[in-house]
Amino acid sequence: MGTKFNQSETDYVILADKGMFRDLNPSMAFFSKGLILAFLLFTMFDVDYAASTFTGMQDWIQTNLDWFYVLSMCIFLGFTFYLMCSRYGSIRLGKDAERPEFSYFTWFSMLFGAGMGVGLLFWSIAEPAYHIQSNPFLAPGTANTIEAANTAMQITFLHWGLHGWAVYVIVGLALAYFSYRHDLPLTIRSALYPIFGDKIFGWRGHVADLLAVFGTLFGVATTLGFGSGQINAGFSYLFGIEVDTTSQVIIIAVVSILATISAVSGVGKGIKILSEANMWMSIILLVVFILAGPTVFVLGFFVTNMGDYIMNFIPMGFWVDPDPKGEWQGWWTVFYWGWWIAWAPFVGMFIARVSKGRTIREFCLGVLLVPTLVTFLWMSIFGSTGMYYELFTEGGFGTGGIIAAVNEDISKPLFVVIEHLQLGWLTQVVTLIAITLIVTYFITSSDSGTLVITTLVSMGNENPPSSYRIFWGLGQGAIASVLLLAGGLKALQTASLAAGLPFAFIMFMMMYALMKSLRADFEGVQQIREIAPDNQTDRTDHYIAILNNR
Secondary structure, three states, rough: OOEEEOOOOOEEEEEEEEOEEOOOOHHHHHHHHHHHHHHHHHHOHHHHHHHHHHHHHHHHHHHHOOHHHHHHHHOOOOHHHHHHHHHHHEEEOOOOOOOOOOOOOHHHHHHHHHHOHHHHHOOOHHHHHHHOOOOOOOOOOOOOOHHHHHHHHHHHHHHHHHHHHHHHEEEEEEHHHHHHHHHOOOOHHHHHHHHHHHHHHHHHHHHHHHHHHHHHHHHHHHHHHHHHHHHHHHHHHHHHHOOEEEEHHHHHHHHHHHHHHHHHHHHHHHHHHHHHHHHHHHHHHHHHHHOOOOHHHHHHHHHHHHHHHHHHHHHHHHHHOOOOOOOHHHHHHHHHHHHHHHHHHHHHHHHHHHHOOOHHHHHHHHHHHHHHHHHHHHHHHHHHHHHHHHHHHOOOOOOOOOOHHHHHOOOOHHHHHHOOOOOOOOHHHHHHHHHHHHHHHHHHHHHHHHHHHHHHHHOOOOOOOOOHHHHHHHHHHHHHHHHOOOOOHHHHHHHHHHHHHHHHHHHHHHHHHHHHHHHHHHHHHHHHHHOOOEEEEEEHHHHHHHOOOO
């Protein structure tokens, strides 16, 4: 085993130079593999016991820690707004002379594809259709009315808006900053350097990275589980394939293989091509819904919902259910917050990899606001279209088929709404485009997650060994499959909640470390400009000196 040095003798990572762990950190490789194998064996040995364990874990978290998830997300959002408006906004995520590698269109495509993907297609119609029937914010007697539809969209915006994207901003910003500006490995441990110093290369760093692997693995597996159900529903609509767990496991296996092939090709090839393809197909689908659907209603509803969200996202974001027996917040808001946090290491690292050279302010604006606005537009077009056909169908509420589809199988509403568009022979074409988009988002999420996990276990190597990309690409599919077998939706939700909880504490440490480092960086740059304005080495030396004296 050899020691590979970066710029100084204290800035090192230990990677094996031969054997089965070549170009990997043996400890990280061993424990991360042990994690996935132990989980698979535990679940497959006794599926019923595993299912009851997942149920108990979910109930405990939702009963006792709802306040923690709610408060944490509000703090994350407030911190992001502070960074965006602070004096540190002009600091570049890289050396001062570096500029972004990707165009804005490609950058936004990658952000959107990795950060949202399957979830948008899965929940955009189904979630508002659930909330219009019942939710804690409804005024008495307004269920299943236009007032309820407005409240349902506000809740959907809350779950898919600024709070969630702020999580990605914090993790992605910390990773890009410490890696590209201060030459530390592209791993979670690097964001803790101002706290632990060189000790991040020991067990402390291993724990942080393993928690990130855990979050990425189960966060992506949750998405794969949801996506397979919707693909299965689409194939059932087009080809009559039975909707069942076996079909969904087969779908996960096939897509995991395709995703692994994409991950082996790297960010600049497979993932870039798929991300841009996703964006174009998404645009086509949006245009079809706008032109063929209730255009005036949808656009008006979007404007109304945007205004309501701006007025209410802070109080709604701080709301904690006072009813100790209430289950709605646990099943919805707390689940979403855990899911966002579980996805944070995966999406944050991916965003960091494609954001080198951008300023902190540009990064915050781009990652927080642009995807949020696109998400709201998407949710309004799809969700409002579904509620319109349910509310204003000739037979009255409940006869449009959307509510019935949601209550029967959460994967079906998208295809029911496409039928309502009355496109004639184009219905089959649009359905096929929707299924293709689900598949490509599915692949994008999986291959991005694979690259992130392999980067973590190889201590920041941005081109990890292909054999490990294959192992983890297939491993994600295996985890998603056993979760479906061990409890379906409840097991998937529990995985995200459990994975997100420990990483939330890592995020608080990252925020503290980032602020400590930004102050040192800013002061170091200000001091050195008068001495050597073009000397990056001197700036780094001043930064380290100031950091060590704090």
